[in-house]
Amino acid sequence: METVNERLRTTMLRVGITTDELARCVGVDVKTVGRWITSSRVPHRTHRWTAAKRLGVDESYLWPEVVERSLRRRQEASKSELVELYPDRASVARELWLRLLTDAREHVDVLVFSGTFYSQTQPRVARMLAKAAGRGVTVRLCFGDPTSPARGDT
Structure with a gap:
């Protein structure tokens, strides 16, 4: 079940920016921004960066699952490249x-x-x-x- 992105909604309210304004700033449809809020969809990387910059927060605050996903990918990649590790x-x-x-x-x-x-x-x-x-x-x-x-x- 998808949940509402309260961090995004609250930050937009605090900054005083509407979904229309954020959509124009990021370059997406207003319905897309609505989905980011109501269904916790995670935007494309460049849209996340632009939205976070406009709202004056770090993208990891608005979409913490992105950081977790990135860490998992890095851990998986590093394991696939190392066969064995020796202390000396x-x-x-x-x-x-x-x-x-x-x-x-x-x-x-x-x-x-x-x-x-x-x-x-x-x-x-x-x-x-x-x-x-x-x-x-x-x-x-x-x-x-x-x-x-x-x-x-x-």
């Missing part, structure tokens, strides 16, 4: 490092300040990276300056 590199098994190098099909991207652990874990890492590049894998290595103040721990 030492928690990653040596065999996994090897498999990541040997099974890569498209990219191997390494970003480190000091990559000595990589070669210590697998002394043949340079040959393995060259072999991956030889089979068409894009290999990108980026080494930062370990003494850089950007690290934050120096």
